[in-house]
Amino acid sequence: MSTIVRKFDVIILGAGAAGLMCAIEAGRRGRRVAVLERSERPGKKILISGGGRCNFTNLDCDSRNFISTNPHFAKSALARYTPADFIALVEKHHIAYHEKTLGQLFCDRSAGDIVKMLEMECYAADVQIVLDCNIREIRRPGEFVVSANSGEFHAPVLVVATGGLSIPKLGATTLGYDLARQFGIRIQQTRPALVPLVLETKARADYCDLAGVSSEVIASTGGQSFREKMLITHRGISGPAILQISSYWDANRPIRIDLAPDREVCAAVRIAPVRNIAAARAALQEILPKRLATRWMDLHAPPVWTNQALDHLEHQVHEWMIEPSGTEGYEKAEVTAGGVDTDELSSKTMESRKIPGLFFIGEVVDVTGHLGGYNFQWAWASGAAAGQAF
Numbered sequence: 001m002s003t004i005v006r007k008f009d010v011i012i013l014g015a016g017a018a019g020l021m022c023a024i025e026a027g028r029r030g031r032r033v034a035v036l037e038r039s040e041r042p043g044k045k046i047l048i049s050g051g052g053r054c055n056f057t058n059l060d061c062d063s064r065n066f067i068s069t070n071p072h073f074a075k076s077a078l079a080r081y082t083p084a085d086f087i088a089l090v091e092k093h094h095i096a097y098h099e100k101t102l103g104q105l106f107c108d109r110s111a112g113d114i115v116k117m118l119e120m121e122c123y124a125a126d127v128q129i130v131l132d133c134n135i136r137e138i139r140r141p142g143e144f145v146v147s148a149n150s151g152e153f154h155a156p157v158l159v160v161a162t163g164g165l166s167i168p169k170l171g172a173t174t175l176g177y178d179l180a181r182q183f184g185i186r187i188q189q190t191r192p193a194l195v196p197l198v199l200e201t202k203a204r205a206d207y208c209d210l211a212g213v214s215s216e217v218i219a220s221t222g223g224q225s226f227r228e229k230m231l232i233t234h235r236g237i238s239g240p241a242i243l244q245i246s247s248y249w250d251a252n253r254p255i256r257i258d259l260a261p262d263r264e265v266c267a268a269v270r271i272a273p274v275r276n277i278a279a280a281r282a283a284l285q286e287i288l289p290k291r292l293a294t295r296w297m298d299l300h301a302p303p304v305w306t307n308q309a310l311d312h313l314e315h316q317v318h319e320w321m322i323e324p325s326g327t328e329g330y331e332k333a334e335v336t337a338g339g340v341d342t343d344e345l346s347s348k349t350m351e352s353r354k355i356p357g358l359f360f361i362g363e364v365v366d367v368t369g370h371l372g373g374y375n376f377q378w379a380w381a382s383g384a385a386a387g388q389a390f
Contacts, residue, residue, distance in 0.1 A: 004151035015042035017379035018362025019161030025387025027125025043115035054111030058373035059103035073342035081384040164336025176364035186341040192333030196238035197324040218258040275305035349389035
């Protein structure tokens with residue numbers, strides 16, 4: 001039986017946020033576009049994002065909200081496709097949304113609204129989305145040839161929008177990195193990012209029976225600090241502050257946690273009728289959830305209650321040093337840090353400097369956003385940059 005050969009102007013690998021945006025922009029410009037997706041439906045990661053409501057962008061998006069070996073790389077794409085551009089698309093489709101906190105925009109109803117919007121825009125631009133498409137081989141005898149269970153696809157342009165390694169249960173694979181290596185393109189080492197941290201054995205025994213307790217803290221490491229909620233889990237710590245700092249953490253340095261930002265805990269103890277653990281516990285319970293305050297004080301109470309001891313206790317509250325044993329890995333990571341080296345790509349178009357017609361966009365590239373809609377904005381912006389380039 002002969003293989004069905006289908007010819008297009010561009011083949012996009014992956015029907016996630018970046019791939020669909022790229023397809024829309026290219027299709028609008030009259031390009032014949034095929035999007036090849038190995039899952040049974042497009043946008044699976046979009047659907048689970050933001051607790052099912054999709055934190056689709058951030059009003060305060062800036063290149064400083066991104067981590068990359070080249071911190072300047074993302075500036076061009078982000079400047080040319082802004083949060084306002086994506087909001088205009090959302091409003092065109094009458095999708096209700098709200099600002100939750102810190103510039104984060106969420107759908108009022110469901111993340112499915114965003115996926116439906118992208119599908120409708122693809123349909124309007126005559127984009128062909130091929131689902132359940134398992135790629136067997138990619139060659140470049142002249143133009144790109146993608147062999148798959150769905151047939152053979154030919155195009156002069158190939159866009160890799162395959163995502164990272166996070167959340168493998170949704171179908172994450174190494175395909176994008178494998179392709180980069182196949183074509184001799186460098187990769188910055190990948191690692192889980194925006195990921196919960198696992199505490200070492202003693203700290204886990206000390207705190208993890210308090211799983212579910214959360215409190216506002218400042219988490220710091222490597223010159224970076226984030227003031228948001230910390231959540232204790234069954235194996236360690238999570239919550240926005242910890243997810244943010246996890247992207248900067250490495251195993252050679254601890255994480256410093258300020259449990260009482262802008263508060264002085266021991267002032268009340270100094271003037272108490274009796275200085276003791278009960279007075280200290282009561283003071284800390286004014287700031288932290290009672291169970292956490294009680295546990296922390298039981299573990300850190302000084303042997304004496306002198307002014308010097310109280311100074312040390314105050315210091316400990318604001319400088320709680322945590323040495324995680326690791327992260328929860330790609331299974332729990334929201335994104336993958338590292339990826340295709342930005343020095344290999346044009347910052348304007350996302351095209352490979354070595355292989356004409358080969359583009360990399362979205363999470364597969366070494367650009368990782370902070371928590372709060374930034375990674376979606378990078379997907380939209382990098383996808384639009386590539387989609388307008390061929």
